[in-house]
Amino acid sequence: MKAWLLKNFGLDNLVLGDTPAPKPQVGELLVKVGAVSLNFRDKAIVDGIYEPHMVPKPLIPVSDVAGTVVALGDGVNRFKIGDRVNSHLYSRWLDGEPGPNEPDYCFGSPLPGGLAEYMIIHEESAVRVPDNLSDEEASTLPIAALTAWYSLVDYGQIQAGQTVLVQGTGGVSIFAVQLATALGAKAIVTSSKDENLEAAKKLGAVAGVNYRTFPRWEEEVLRLTEGKGVDLLLDVAGGEGLNQSIAATKAAGRIAQIGFLTGQTTTLNLMPLIFRQTTIRGIAVAPRSSFDRMNAYLSQHAIRPVIDQIYSFEEARQAYQHLARGAFGKVVIKVS
Numbered sequence: 001m002k003a004w005l006l007k008n009f010g011l012d013n014l015v016l017g018d019t020p021a022p023k024p025q026v027g028e029l030l031v032k033v034g035a036v037s038l039n040f041r042d043k044a045i046v047d048g049i050y051e052p053h054m055v056p057k058p059l060i061p062v063s064d065v066a067g068t069v070v071a072l073g074d075g076v077n078r079f080k081i082g083d084r085v086n087s088h089l090y091s092r093w094l095d096g097e098p099g100p101n102e103p104d105y106c107f108g109s110p111l112p113g114g115l116a117e118y119m120i121i122h123e124e125s126a127v128r129v130p131d132n133l134s135d136e137e138a139s140t141l142p143i144a145a146l147t148a149w150y151s152l153v154d155y156g157q158i159q160a161g162q163t164v165l166v167q168g169t170g171g172v173s174i175f176a177v178q179l180a181t182a183l184g185a186k187a188i189v190t191s192s193k194d195e196n197l198e199a200a201k202k203l204g205a206v207a208g209v210n211y212r213t214f215p216r217w218e219e220e221v222l223r224l225t226e227g228k229g230v231d232l233l234l235d236v237a238g239g240e241g242l243n244q245s246i247a248a249t250k251a252a253g254r255i256a257q258i259g260f261l262t263g264q265t266t267t268l269n270l271m272p273l274i275f276r277q278t279t280i281r282g283i284a285v286a287p288r289s290s291f292d293r294m295n296a297y298l299s300q301h302a303i304r305p306v307i308d309q310i311y312s313f314e315e316a317r318q319a320y321q322h323l324a325r326g327a328f329g330k331v332v333i334k335v336s
């Protein structure tokens with residue numbers, strides 16, 4: 001089959017080639033890939049800054065796939081040939097609390113990903129694609145939408161009328177605006193671009209703060225919340241900004257620590273954290289059960305993913321470059 005292979009770190013070492021098509025073993029589905037979407041994780045893996053010791057070479061990259069089941073291993077009974085399925089990043093985390101070694105079973109490193117004509121997904125980790133979504137749309141769900149959903153609903157227990165801050169206008173954050181709005185919460189967005197703030201407001205955000213114009217964006221957030229701070233903050237930026245996130249969150253509020261766009265380490269000021277009694281929870285997407293619940297909600301509320309651009313299979317590298325420049329919502333690659 002045709003596949004993009006990461007032979008070494010660096011986008012120049014991502015090459016289109018031929019590799020044997022996989023055969024489904026007991027309990028596995030062979031999926032003809034329809035589309036994949038890119039997440040910051042995929043770019044960080046290519047750049048060699050995401051757990052580089054875990055990246056096999058060559059690697060078929062990209063975790064998030066929507067496609068059609070074309071062959072079944074023995075014993076499969078959750079799906080049949082012709083069903084449309086999504087991959088689920090933490091392929092063995094099905095429900096409840098995560099086990100100690102979930103990252104060992106993630107698609108797109110260390111397990112083969114979906115930037116290829118075919119991919120193997122175990123039937124237990126596959127998720128049924130909502131009927132009303134195309135493969136291109138559905139490919140955006142496994143990490144970006146599910147992380148936003150889990151942070152808002154399973155962890156954040158967000159209630160109608162509460163306030164959520166989302167950082168930037170990339171994949172996770174735009175889904176968070178859409179979901180928070182549908183759940184009746186008020187989303188405040190930060191962005192480096194005024195036009196993206198306006199576009200986020202069209203999706204339901206109640207206010208926007210340009211974090212370039214206002215480097216002390218947490219003060220603007222306090223102003224917008226009558227000095228109180230938001231109930232829940234989805235931190236995708238990471239780095240030293242975590243101290244600003246604590247300041248922007250209400251006393252006894254919650255932070256979902258999702259990302260590391262500005263850095264994987266931070267110097268935490270403990271006294272504000274202690275005085276504000278903030279809960280900070282690391283987020284690693286979600287179990288599959290949460291994905292199933294989210295898909296039902298997306299269908300019920302007719303929420304459609306926001307796709308900035310769709311690239312062809314041959315244009316995969318341009319898609320990575322687009323993500324690196326910054327996208328509004330998701331960047332997708334159509335595979336077949």
Ligand SMILES: NC(=O)c1ccc[n+]([C@@H]2O[C@H](COP(=O)([O-])OP(=O)(O)OC[C@H]3O[C@@H](n4cnc5c(N)ncnc54)[C@H](OP(=O)(O)O)[C@@H]3O)[C@@H](O)[C@H]2O)c1
Binds near residue numbers: 040169193257323
């Ligand atoms: N732990 C998990 O389960 C999980 C799941 C998904 C993602 N993540 C992580 O979350 C982060 C975002 O992922 P993604 O896939 O949504 O990325 P993405 O689609 O590439 O979005 C990146 C956007 O973040 C914004 N941004 C950059 N620096 C910022 C800063 N200092 N403050 C606020 N916003 C900033 C920019 O928005 P503007 O252009 O509007 O400024 C940029 O376009 C990454 O670190 C990723 O690895 C983690």
